[in-house]
Amino acid sequence: MSGITFEGRVAVVTGAGGGLGRSHALDLAARGAKVVVNDLGGDITGTGSGTSMADQVVKEIEEAGGTAVACYDSVATPEGGAAIVRTALDAFGTLDILVNNAGNIRNAPFTSLTPEAIDALLAVHVRGAFYVTQPAFAVMRDKRYGRIVFTSSGAGVFGNKEQANYAAAKTALLGLANVVALEGAPYGIKANTILPTAASRMAEGMSADSMADAPTTPAHHAPEVITAMVTYLASETNPYSQEAFSVARGRYARVFTGVVDGWYVPPTDPVPTADDVHAHIDRIRDRSVYHVPGSLWDELTLMP
Numbered sequence: 001m002s003g004i005t006f007e008g009r010v011a012v013v014t015g016a017g018g019g020l021g022r023s024h025a026l027d028l029a030a031r032g033a034k035v036v037v038n039d040l041g042g043d044i045t046g047t048g049s050g051t052s053m054a055d056q057v058v059k060e061i062e063e064a065g066g067t068a069v070a071c072y073d074s075v076a077t078p079e080g081g082a083a084i085v086r087t088a089l090d091a092f093g094t095l096d097i098l099v100n101n102a103g104n105i106r107n108a109p110f111t112s113l114t115p116e117a118i119d120a121l122l123a124v125h126v127r128g129a130f131y132v133t134q135p136a137f138a139v140m141r142d143k144r145y146g147r148i149v150f151t152s153s154g155a156g157v158f159g160n161k162e163q164a165n166y167a168a169a170k171t172a173l174l175g176l177a178n179v180v181a182l183e184g185a186p187y188g189i190k191a192n193t194i195l196p197t198a199a200s201r202m203a204e205g206m207s208a209d210s211m212a213d214a215p216t217t218p219a220h221h222a223p224e225v226i227t228a229m230v231t232y233l234a235s236e237t238n239p240y241s242q243e244a245f246s247v248a249r250g251r252y253a254r255v256f257t258g259v260v261d262g263w264y265v266p267p268t269d270p271v272p273t274a275d276d277v278h279a280h281i282d283r284i285r286d287r288s289v290y291h292v293p294g295s296l297w298d299e300l301t302l303m304p
Contacts, residue, residue: 004231004235006031006234009032009034010033010034010035010096010097011098011099012071012085012088012095012097013028013035013036013037013099014075014099014101015039015075015101015103016035016054016057017039017053018039018057019223020151020196020198020230021039022057023224023227024099024101024230024231025061025068026061027230028099029064029067030066031231032066033066033097034066034091035061035066035069036070036071037054037061037069038070038084039070039072039102040074040075041053042104045104046076046120049074054070054071057070058070071087075100075124075129075131075132076127076131081130081133085132085135089139095140095146098132098146099148099230099234100128100132100133100148100151102125102128103125103151105163106120108162108165113165118168120165121166121168122165122168125169129150133176137180137183140184140187140189141189144187145189146187148184148191149191149230149234150173150193151173151194151196152170152171152177152193152194152195153167154197154255156168156169156173156195157170157171157195157255174193174244178242178295181241182295190239191242192241192242194230194233194244195244195245195247196226196247196248197221198221198223198226220249220250225250226247228247229245229252259299260287260289261286261289261290262283262284263280263283263284
């Protein structure tokens with residue numbers, strides 16, 4: 001395959017037994033990567049387990065002439081995360097790329113969410129990303145090269161009804177990715193985040209009310225539309241880090257958190273009151289001039 005290739009690279013894709021993860025694994029393998037296909041084999045709620053989903057994707061890769069191994073460990077425990085990375089090291093000797101794709105979904109109105117529904121999503125999306133990325137980061141740090149892709153969601157950044165647990169978990173990944181990118185920079189590690197919308201088992205769990213109608217075609221929802229961005233971000237060609245990209249209904253677009261100039265109170269002035277905030281609220285909210293800080297310290301340097 002011409003263009004972006006991954007000859008000599010090793011990738012781990014979590015949740016790769018179907019949907020987006022399967023598409024990511026197939027494309028990376030088709031472009032020369034050796035791939036660890038990780039999937040617990042459960043349903044979209046995170047319940048159950050099995051080997052058939054990961055095995056089927058490995059079979060597809062091998063029949064196409066690629067190289068892959070299956071891994072059935074859960075991302076939701078430290079032991080599982082370590083085992084996933086160890087699978088790559090045992091099978092292929094190293095690790096260059098990690099795609100954190102594993103996820104689950106349990107939708108409900110906010111006041112109806114049970115502790116179990118909240119904890120189940122935090123376990124897979126948030127703790128799972130921690131538990132796999134930590135050992136992967138250590139390998140990449142030692143070899144001074146790595147590409148990490150996190151999977152967030154527009155539901156987290158912009159909100160989506162009946163998905164408070166999902167939105168909270170997905171937003172947490174943006175903060176995690178920012179820190180991984182900052183700490184990885186000296187070691188050649190680039191970490192970025194995608195906010196995808198595509199046809200998958202999880203997408204089928206979205207309520208019709210929350211997924212508003214908009215001009216679209218079946219092609220817009222194909223997993224391969226998302227994979228194009230993931231493959232690019234996972235490649236050596238990609239020079240960017242600490243960025244987030246929406247991939248939805250045929251549009252690829254950067255998403256960022258900015259801060260406006262706002263209203264500044266000099267330290268020599270009296271301590272502001274709520275009445276002062278009220279008097280300046282239009283200026284505080286004015287988006288005509290904004291900045292995109294690269295870190296907390298970058299934001300502090302914006303102060304006069």
